[in-house]
Amino acid sequence: MTEPLMPMATGVWLVDNTSLSFTQIAAFCGLHELEVQGIADEQVAVNIVGLDPVANGQLTWAEIDRCQNDEKARLQIIVDEVPAKARSGGAKYTPVSKRQDKPDAIAWLIRNHPELTDAQISKLVGTTKPTITAIRERTHWNMSNIKPVDPVLLGLCKQLELDAAVKKAAPRRAETEKANETE
Numbered sequence: 288m289t290e291p292l293m294p295m296a297t298g299v300w301l302v303d304n305t306s307l308s309f310t311q312i313a314a315f316c317g318l319h320e321l322e323v324q325g326i327a328d329e330q331v332a333v334n335i336v337g338l339d340p341v342a343n344g345q346l347t348w349a350e351i352d353r354c355q356n357d358e359k360a361r362l363q364i365i366v367d368e369v370p371a372k373a374r375s376g377g378a379k380y381t382p383v384s385k386r387q388d389k390p391d392a393i394a395w396l397i398r399n400h401p402e403l404t405d406a407q408i409s410k411l412v413g414t415t416k417p418t419i420t421a422i423r424e425r426t427h428w429n430m431s432n433i434k435p436v437d438p439v440l441l442g443l444c445k446q447l448e449l450d451a452a453v454k455k456a457a458p459r460r461a462e463t464e465k466a467n468e469t470e
Contacts, residue, residue, distance in 0.1 A: 289364055290317040291345045293338050295326075300337030302326045306355050307362070315362040340364075379413030385442060389414050390429060392438035393422045399435075400453055402460035407452045411444045 291297040294316040301312045302323065309323040316323075325331030340346040345364050354360040381389070392412045396403055397419075403411075405419045421427040438444045 289366065291315065291338075291340050291364055292343060294318060295322075295332050296335050296338035297340050297345075298323055298326055299332050299335050300339050303337055304339075305351055307351070308358050311354055311358070311360070311362060315364070379410070381413050381443065388436065388441040388443065390418070390422055390427060390433045391436040392441050392443050393419055394433050395435035395437055397423055397435075400456070402456040402463065403452060404456065404459075407456060411448060411452055412438055413443065 295318070298312055298316040298318055301307055301315070305312075309320045309327070312318070313320045313323045322331055341348060341351070346362060347365065350362060350365075354362050389412050393408060393414060396408050396411065405416045408414070408419050409416055418427070422430070422433065427433065439446045439449055
């Protein structure tokens with residue numbers, strides 16, 4: 288079981304708004320029972336504002352009611368497999384501090400995944416096709432300083448996005464390898 292976001296603040300809210308036992312709250316929040324008792328006695332977390340786990344989507348009232356009615360029951364956090372906010376189409380924003388890393392990421396993708404199209408690289412890294420072409424042809428203005436670095440490590444894309452792009456381009460790679468074998 289994973290901990291809720293901001294465990295102490297969640298514990299404060301659960302103490303103030305539910306009749307759950309200290310043991311149940313401690314187990315859910317990853318706190319010690321004495322810390323939860325200290326919250327209830329207003330000796331611990333005095334200035335911490337409670338954080339509602341129901342509003343955050345980490346618990347449901349049905350789950351809280353189930354555990355309030357059975358002291359031996361433990362709260363189960365809701366684990367959302369889908370990201371909270373899916374990005375819509377359009378340009379991918381990259382913070383200024385990471386923009387200088389884009390050529391390194393492009394070089395890594397070209398070297399390690401030549402089957403990716405320029406469009407796929409552009410979408411992964413958030414760059415333009417002329418920049419990709421310049422790096423591919425080694426005519427980029429800063430080519431001497433470009434060192435291939437994994438775009439996932441640079442934070443320019445997620446591993447899931449990279450895996451999906453490589454999987455989509457896999458048939459193209461197989462065709463290229465087959466063509467090279469026949470020559």
